[in-house]
Amino acid sequence: MSNEPQTQIQQIRLSPPGPSGAPALTKSLDSPGPRPGVWLTRLLVVGLVLAALNLRPAITSLGALLEEVRDGLHMSGSVAGVLTSVPPFCFALFGFAAPRLARRFGPGAVVCAGMVAITAGLLIRPFAGGTAGFLAASAVALMGIAVSNVLMPVIVKRYFPDRVGTMTGLYSMALALGTAAAAAVTVPMTEALGGSWRTGLGVWAVLAALAVVPWLGLVRDRSASSSSALPSRAAPVSAPAPASGLRLGRSRTAWGLACFFGLQATGAYITMGWMPQIFRDAGISAGTAGLLLAVTMVMGVPLAFVIPRTAARMKNQGPIVIALGLCGLSAYAGLYFAPAEGAWVWAVLLGISNCSFPLALTMIGMRSRTGAGVVRLSAFAQSTGYLISIPGPLLVGVLYQHTGGPGLPIALMATFLLPQMVAGVVAGRDRTIEDEARMRD
16 A cells, blocks of 8 residues: 555645745755764664554554454444545645644654654544544544654655665665554454453554654754754745646646546555455454455565656556556455455455555656656645545445445445546656646647
8 A cells, every 4th residue: 555645745845926926946845954973873763663663553453453343332334434534534634734843843853743643542542432532543643644654754865865765665664564564463462462452453552652762862853853954934946937837737647646646545545444354254364354454565565666666667657557457456356256265366466456656656756847846746646636535435334334245345446446547547648747738838
């Protein structure tokens, strides 16, 4: 999945309009900052790894125990669908606030607050006493995830300018590991701790609490936590003229990317929230269902490195879009007709299909000629895409409630792949948003 997150939205910030009426660009949040000392470097590495490990367990641990949570809270399928729709909503809502908070309080302080929010949310939600409290506490944890999603890559680029690839790879692997681990070990850990789903979910707060410790040290260091380490509003740089006049709402490429991003995010969050339940409905044990979800998530580790490099060498990324979509359709067909017999195969195919996320980010970078255009396109595609992704998990929950089985939900997930492939082919064409603007003119 999606390791989705909004890392590219705020790379360049728009200031108030200049004399021409067009917004002027200011320095990016991820411009190189002061080199940290040895102790700070080590603390940053530990902090980044621990924080990345905590960016998905709140979601995938819940998916592994969704049936127990529904029964324990007397939650209907529709409400469970709302619960699985909360992550993309929070990512869309709170992700935009992260850069502004970072400029005011410093990125280290905001990430530290994010880890505190994750800890509090994970600790409170199993014992909140009702569905409303469970949803509210989940939202608190997801708020912390959202701001950390945005700001940790900023810190990597500022404080490791000569090791961006290495640190980003380390961060990405830790994120994937946390995602897969929560899916794989939540059920057996719950059984080992007495069998209560409340304990099984709440124990993940311990890992989040560990992540707070190094960030407390970073907050005390001015270079990592002070807002002065970030660019000021009074440091303008010139903006490429074509970007300021782009109307992305009239661009087929921009809308293609937004729809592709949103539909792949829909599939990712449905997978994390509902796939273990689908396997359990097929007669597979809860522990094995969690392992199957872990396999699906782990597939993103190697492919996240391979797919972007391959896509960047191609003028048209449509063939990759089609290949990933066909893997997903094959997985859903298998889940529909023989869910238990080929469960491991379907999990692998679904994991390959879910690697549309790194492809979407790659195409965003290739569909504009200017840095300013990339940032605007990224903001449009990701924000619109996350909004598009919200109804999907809710619809799956409604279908589960009214049909009592996974047949129609699986069919719905397969149906989402068809417009995703069409949108991806449109987005993958060898053209830029600037080309489209000139064609309109």
